[in-house]
Amino acid sequence: MAALAERLIDRRLGFTGPPVPYVRERDLRVPLSDGVVLLADLYRRPGPGEPRPTVLMRTPYGRHGLGSMIGSLLARRGFQVLVQSTRGTFGSGGQFRPFLHESADGLDTLDWVRSQPWCDGRVSMVGPSYVGHTQWAVAPYADPGLCSMNADITASEFTSTFYPGGAPGLLNLAGWVNQIGRQERIGAVTGFLATPVFSRRKRRAVTSLPLQAADVALSGAPVMFWRDFVEHAEQPREFWAPAEHDGFDAAAMPPVCMVTGWWDLFVDRQLVDFTALQRGGATARITIGPWNHGDPGSVSTIAHEMTHWLGVHLHDGPDDGRAPVRAYVQHADRWTDLPCWPPPDAQPSEWYLAPGGRLLPEAPGAGAVADPFVYDPADPTPTVGGPMLQPPSKQHDNRDIEARDDVLVYTGPPQETDLDLLGQVSAVVYVRTAAEGTDTAEGDVFVRVCDVAPDGTSLNITDAMHRLVPGREATAPDGTTVVRLALSPTGYRVRAGHRLRVQIAGAAFPRFARNHGTGERMATAVTGRRIHYEVLHGPDHPSHVVLPYHP
Incomplete structure (x- = not known):
């Protein structure tokens, strides 16, 4: 049944050709420098292990669901993949304090991956949203650097998205707090569903005062991230400094591939990142579609951009020669290719x-x-x-x-x-x-x-x-x-x-x-x-x- 499901997923995403066989080794223990142990699953070719390039994905949403979907998809395309649960999530040790530990934990994990007999030292990172931010927490500081990044619907810093224009983005954060506060009780995927019951509960929570107690109304228990979000609303940049990676040296960054949408909450900052990368001499490209965050219409584009980019930078595959920017013009039903962002002829x-x-x-x-x-x-x-x-x-x-x-x-x-x-x-x-x-x-x-x-x-x-x-x-x-x-x-x-x-x-x-x-x-x-x-x-x-x- 699993093989049939994978074939159906490949067909739905537009992948052709026979899948590459793989095995999944579960619950590998990754020790960090502070003594915390994180758990990870390795997707690799069957048989005796041999040093190969490795794709790293660090996620707070568990190694099932999104983690297994991406891990198995890439494994079927011939890539070796390590999917890791971030600190304090789904069996990994420590406390989950979103964004605050990802740089140190990610760099420790990268060192560990490169020390394994099944890795040849070449590592790329992939994943959307928060998973994409874990890449930004590593890439500017990795030595040696990553081979590539696929950082989709995400950004190098989150303060401008949490508090756009200085006004806290209440409703989006409430939805995410509900998800991370309940995901291990009800499942990571279920936590994202906008059911009528959840929508009513969320609206009651964000309209009630004071806001510092809304996390209990949302998820049934205190959520540290919500307390961090509201308690530091007046001076957010100071508190979230460990999560801000926008001071990167573009010339030292790996090749970066991005997918986003005009209705994605990170599109503003993601295009700032892309412009900085391109102007600073990095290899970068971006696709901007008519999508919101996690839009089903974007999944196939993300999957194909990811496998192409990894094929070029990990497996020495041919580049498709596409323009650095591909953007969709809504209500004109057309895509346009551009040499850079912002468009030079606007x-x-x-x-x-x-x-x-x-x-x-x-x-x-x-x-x-x-x-x-x-x-x-x-x-x-x-x-x-x-x-x-x-x-x-x-x-x-x-x-x-x-x-x-x-x-x-x-x-x-x-x-x-x-x-x-x-x-x-x-x-x-x-x-x-x-x-x-x-x-x-x-x-x-x-x-x-x-x-x-x-x-x-x-x-x-x-x-x-x-x-x-x-x-x-x-x-x-x-x-x-x-x-x-x-x-x-x-x-x-x-x-x-x-x-x-x-x-x-x-x-x-x-x-x-x-x-x-x-x-x-x-x-x-x-x-x-x-x-x-x-x-x-x-x-x-x-x-x-x-x-x-x-x-």
Whole structure:
């Protein structure tokens, strides 16, 4: 039955040819320098062992499920693979403190692998998401270096994804905390399923206060990672420093292959990593599809990119000569190949906020306007769609949200021709804020760009959040703060007859934790103050978005 299942998986993924036979040695003990022992499974050819190049995969999700799927897939393609459970997970010793131990543990494991009689010293690493981050925790520091990496839907540092724009990414982290807090009781795969019961429990947990206790409501027990996440929300970079590997020397990095999606929560940072690798002289390539995190549509691409890249760099196979960047343009149903990222022929197109809720492709010539709204933390502005781990993700109709009094909307004229966007998106917003009863400038600024169809449907294209922190923001004498946001990059066609729209709000809840307006710590805050906003536009305050027109 197992062999039949493997043949069906190969056929589903588009692999042809007979599989290579393999054996699986279970529960190999890998001692670390601090005395902790981690467990691993080795996939190798049958018969007497001989030194061969080895693929290393370090995962917190167990050696069954994802671990066995990737391990056996690669073994059937002729690769030798070691799949290891990270510290504190699925039989491995120690306590699982996500991200904090992966560098030291990974380097110890790499040394151990290279000392084994079945390894010839050449090692590559593979795996998506957290498993990809374990590669970033090793590759910049390995000596000798890795032969290659397949780092999919992941990033070299997680702070900018945990706390995008300084606002904690509440809902995605709650979903992951539920999974890691319960996976060994109910199974790693089951822990990821967005069942109705789980969705209701998650929403209750993230809407209740204080947030420091939400882990018990989510998983039935305290989860150390959740406590780390909320307790250090005000100064995250300091605490998560051991998990930040973005200071890598690109010239010393191994060849890196990446797959991501426009709706993946790591796409922003992953493209920053890719650009740094490419500009620094590393061999790197990336595929960007119309996917969210773990999208079934991405699995075949990830599998084929992984086996090709390993074949080139471990087995001296031929390179396919593909362009470094392959990107999908949504709603145009086309892939395009590029020499680098950002696209060199993308032309910045500025769209300005204007009186009457208009969005114009030229700067306003006269008239200063301040559009007000009030954000209430007791009724935080909701959001729908975007780069979410569980539904609703990707694109959704935003009209109900745009009808709220705490959301400003600016809409452009119908497009005369198709408008293809491919590249980086940014925004500049001039804003005045004050928590009720104070003159303190604080609050969140959420900016979203939408595609409005002729029937009025408003679908989100990209967005970004920025948290204003008193004392950290530069404020003009008139109380205005200039907020500069890097929205998620996109590949998207706005069809002829459609209109561009920009939303501005003071929250996107529960995707991002609400701003209480009191200056209290996120972990313990239980009260809130309403925040008054004024969004300014005009010649002296040219609030606008910059879109990457791709001819």
